[in-house]
Amino acid sequence: MLAIIKREISSYFTSPLGYVFLAVFYGFSGLFLWINCLANGSADMSGVFTLMFFIMIILIPVLTMRTMADDKRQKTDQLTLTSPVSLFGLVMGKFLAAFFVFFCAVLVLLVYAVFISAAVTKGGNDFAWAAFWGNFVGMLLMGGVFISAGVFISNLTENQMIAAIGSIGTNIVLCLFDIISSYIPAEGVRNVINSLSVFYKYSEFTSGIFSLRNILFFISIIVIFNFLTMRFIERRRWS
Amino acid sequence: MIEVKNLSKSYGSKLAVDNISFTANESEILGFLGPNGAGKSTTMNMLTGYLSSSGGEALINGIDVLEDPIGAKKNIGYLPEQPPLYLDMTVNEYLNFVYDLKKCKLPRRSHLNEICSLVKITDVQKRVIRNLSKGYRQRVGVAQALVGNPSTLILDEPTVGLDPKQIIEIRTLIKKLGRNHTVILSSHILSEVQAVCDRIVVIDKGKLVANDTTENLSHNLSADHKLTVHIEGPSKEVQSLLTQIPDMVEVHVNRQVEKNVTEYELNAKEGADVRREVFKRMAARNYPILLMRSSELTLEEIFLKLTTGDFYGNVENGGAE
Numbered sequence: 001m002l003a004i005i006k007r008e009i010s011s012y013f014t015s016p017l018g019y020v021f022l023a024v025f026y027g028f029s030g031l032f033l034w035i036n037c038l039a040n041g042s043a044d045m046s047g048v049f050t051l052m053f054f055i056m057i058i059l060i061p062v063l064t065m066r067t068m069a070d071d072k073r074q075k076t077d078q079l080t081l082t083s084p085v086s087l088f089g090l091v092m093g094k095f096l097a098a099f100f101v102f103f104c105a106v107l108v109l110l111v112y113a114v115f116i117s118a119a120v121t122k123g124g125n126d127f128a129w130a131a132f133w134g135n136f137v138g139m140l141l142m143g144g145v146f147i148s149a150g151v152f153i154s155n156l157t158e159n160q161m162i163a164a165i166g167s168i169g170t171n172i173v174l175c176l177f178d179i180i181s182s183y184i185p186a187e188g189v190r191n192v193i194n195s196l197s198v199f200y201k202y203s204e205f206t207s208g209i210f211s212l213r214n215i216l217f218f219i220s221i222i223v224i225f226n227f228l229t230m231r232f233i234e235r236r237r238w239s
Numbered sequence: 240m241i242e243v244k245n246l247s248k249s250y251g252s253k254l255a256v257d258n259i260s261f262t263a264n265e266s267e268i269l270g271f272l273g274p275n276g277a278g279k280s281t282t283m284n285m286l287t288g289y290l291s292s293s294g295g296e297a298l299i300n301g302i303d304v305l306e307d308p309i310g311a312k313k314n315i316g317y318l319p320e321q322p323p324l325y326l327d328m329t330v331n332e333y334l335n336f337v338y339d340l341k342k343c344k345l346p347r348r349s350h351l352n353e354i355c356s357l358v359k360i361t362d363v364q365k366r367v368i369r370n371l372s373k374g375y376r377q378r379v380g381v382a383q384a385l386v387g388n389p390s391t392l393i394l395d396e397p398t399v400g401l402d403p404k405q406i407i408e409i410r411t412l413i414k415k416l417g418r419n420h421t422v423i424l425s426s427h428i429l430s431e432v433q434a435v436c437d438r439i440v441v442i443d444k445g446k447l448v449a450n451d452t453t454e455n456l457s458h459n460l461s462a463d464h465k466l467t468v469h470i471e472g473p474s475k476e477v478q479s480l481l482t483q484i485p486d487m488v489e490v491h492v493n494r495q496v497e498k499n500v501t502e503y504e505l506n507a508k509e510g511a512d513v514r515r516e517v518f519k520r521m522a523a524r525n526y527p528i529l530l531m532r533s534s535e536l537t538l539e540e541i542f543l544k545l546t547t548g549d550f551y552g553n554v555e556n557g558g559a560e
Contacts, residue, residue, distance in 0.1 A: 003339030007325070014327050079323035079383065082287040083340045084312045237291045239250070 004085070004093025005100070008067070012101050021063050025105040028055045033112050043120045043127060045113060046206045049135040052109075053202060056139075056146055057175065061167035063101060064150025065160045067094045068229070073158040081237075087230045094151055095226055102143045109136065131208045138205025141218035145198060146171050148225035155229050175199040240265050240421055241286065241391060245295035248281050255281045257445040258295065263438075265390075268417035270436030270453075271425035274546055278445040279425040280320050283395050286423070287317045299391055313341070316389040318397055322380025326369040330360060330379055333368060334386060343387040351386070357412065358382045373400040381409065391421045398431060410435050429542055443546040456541055466505040466533055467493075468517065472526035474501040480520050486511035500529060 012018030029052055036047035071077040080090055117127030149170050154163040177197035184190045194200055198221070201214045241263040248256040256278040263269040273279050284290040286297050288304045288311060297304045302311040325333055334351050343350070355361045358378045363371060368379060377400050384392055397413065398406045413435055416422060426432050432439055433453055441449040449456060470477050474492055481490045486508045493502040507513045514531065521528050 003336060006339070007328075007336045010332070011325070011327055074323070074326065075319060075321045076323040076325055078284075078287075078289055078317070078319040078321075079337070080340065082289050082312055082315065082317045083337075084309045084342060085340060086309065237289070 001085070001089035001093045001096075004080070004090060005097045008094060008097030009100055012063075012097070017062070017066065018101055021059060021101060022105050024059055025052075025055070026108050028052065029108055029112070037116060043116055043125070045109070045116065045132060046135060046208070048109065048112075049139055049206045050203070052139065053142065053199070056143060057171040058168055060102065060143060060146040061150050061153075061164045061171065063098050064147055064154055064167060065164035066154065067098060067151050068155035069157050069160050069163045073160075081233075087233055091151065091226050091229045091233070095148055095222075098147045098151065099144060102147060103140065106136070106139055106143065109139070128208075130210075134205050134208055134210040137210070137215070138202055141205075141215065141222075142198070142202050144222045145174070145218055145225070148222045148229075149174065152225045152229045152232070155232055240298075240300055241269075241423060242298040242301075243282075243286070243295070244298070246282065246285060246292050246297055247294040248278075248285060248290065249293045255445055256285070256292075256442075259442065259445075259447045260295075261440045261447065261450050263421050263423055265421055266418055267438060268413065268422040268424060268436045270432035270439040271423055271442070272427065272429070272432055272439055272542065273425075273442040274427065277442050277546075279442065280395055282442070283317075283319075283393050283423070283425060286393055287315055288312055289317075289319075313387075314390050316384035316387070316392045318380050318384040318392075318394045320395045320399075322376055322383070324368050324376055324379060324383075327367070329365055329367050330355075330371075330382075331364045333379065334382060337383050337386045341387040345388065350388075354382045354385045357385065359408065374402060374405050377401055378405070378409070381412070385416075389420075392416060392423070394422065394424045396426055397424060398426070398428070406431075441542065441545050448545045449541075466507070466514065466517070466531060468503050468505060468528060469496050469500055469530035470503065470521060470526050470528055471500045472521075472524070473499075476524075477501065477521070477526055478503065480524065480526075481505060481517065484513055484516045484520065486513055496529075 012021075029048060032048045032051045033045070036051070037043065037045060068077075071080065113127070113129075113132050117129070120127045146167075150163075150167040153166040153170055154160075157163050157166070175198055177193050178199050181190045181193035181197065184193065198218075201217055204211070204214055243259060243261050246256060246259045247254065259278075259282060261269075271279055271282070281290065285292045286299070286304065288308045291305060299311040299314050302314070304311045325336070328336065331351075334354070335347070338347060338351060352361070355364055358381050360375060360378050360382060363375055368376065371379065377397070381394070381397060384394065394413070398409050401409060410431065413422060413424060417435075417437070424432070424435060436453065438452050439449065439456060440447065474495075478490050478492055481487060481503065484507075487505065488508055489506040491504040491506070493504055496502050505513065505517070517531070518528060
């Protein structure tokens with residue numbers, strides 16, 4: 001697994017992909033920070049996190065589109081699948097490498113927070129660190145969901161473009177549960193769909209609710225997608 | 240050691256590999272021969288655990304590939320039809336990655352350097368694989384299979400895309416490796432198999448058609464004992480002399496090769512060796528023999544004979560274990 005993580009991370013940074021991802025992420029988060037906080041003197045960063053959610057829908061598929069699809073196209077999966085590596089190691093290696101790059105991107109928000117908190121404390125007020133950490137963890141979990149979904153979609157095709165577009169579609173559907181549910185009259189059904197909504201759970205994080213239940217919800221989705229990826233690789237062998 | 244027992248693979252309703260059994264012993268180079276689409280690559284993919292089989296089993300050093308895939312894969316070096324190269328890495332990075340991937344325990348630097356000099360890629364170690372020519376890429380693919388010094392090597396058309404000099408080099412390398420590895424080598428270049436392999440397995444349309452040594456194959460298939468000779472001397476007289484040899488069934492005058500030199504085809508009784516007798520009788524009359532060769536089938540002819548079907552049952556019983 002370590003070998004795969006190492007190779008994947010280095011391949012993100014030997015191609016422009018990793019740099020482009022980081023640059024776009026940094027650019028937009030900076031822009032949103034300016035709009036939300038710097039321009040009107042607010043110390044509440046929640047708005048930044050909410051807006052970044054929509055960027056992530058499009059940006060994370062760019063990170064994951066290559067993971068499995070390219071292996072299939074270049075037939076390098078014949079190397080990884082015939083090496084003494086477990087399927088779990090293979091899929092987790094791909095997932096964790098993408099997650100590492102994403103983590104590097106999200107770290108910039110911590111840098112922003114440190115600066116804002118410095119400014120706030122200088123003015124004699126307290127920076128709401130609790131709310132920030134809620135948002136921060138929420139974003140990492142949300143990214144994890146998008147990455148595991150992206151790796152799963154990438155495993156279904158040999159074409160990176162199709163993988164990217166498919167993942168964007170999947171991400172949008174994951175977030176659309178909210179809108180769908182609001183059109184359903186029956187309250188019971190609406191509650192069930194609402195409880196599956198990723199965006200709803202994420203917005204709980206951004207509004208400062210930090211519950212173990214939500215964390216477990218995100219982790220289970222990540223586990224399910226990674227599990228499905230493993231099953232689908234296995235299924236291809238048996239087809 | 241590789242044991243294949245009743246291995247089958249079906250894609251939907253299409254049977255790609257049909258009940259194949261064979262064994263590759265230690266320190267043996269087994270040639271895996273068949274026309275395009277015969278199921279060579281599918282079989283190799285099943286041996287290496289890339290594809291699962293629909294029936295039967297494949298054992299690598301006694302370990303079932305399906306039951307203990309990781310244990311079995313530790314013993315395999317595999318070069319697929321298209322070498323599995325990450326084009327964005329340098330040769331060194333790539334080999335180091337494979338080294339990590341295979342959880343290799345040998346001393347890293349010296350082991351990788353040894354492989355590089357063995358397949359002659361030392362001078363491109365620092366170059367990005369994308370920029371390498373096809374021959375070099377193929378050799379990096381071979382190098383990749385050698386990492387970790389696995390006891391079993393499975394090579395799917397290892398000399399494709401190489402120039403004649405490189406082909407000879409790779410063949411020599413494979414022969415060298417065959418001394419202490421089990422090697423399965425697939426090819427549809429017959430001369431290659433003939434030059435390198437100890438034993439040949441021929442498959443056609445997913446079925447095993449033959450499994451024997453090269454010599455036995457050509458011997459068995461050319462059931463009659465035939466000789467082709469070029470003899471200088473009056474053809475009528477020579478023919479009658481040859482016909483008088485005991486055990487001779489038929490002497491056929493083929494054609495005039497040079498002035499006063501004629502080609503004959505001798506057809507002796509099965510199992511009889513008439514070569515010495517031919518020499519003695521011709522020497523007695525001072526008719527020089529300019530050429531004498533057994534007209535056993537070449538591998539090309541065997542291959543065609545086997546895969547065109549008319550020889551099916553005969554060989555399947557005689558050749559398979």
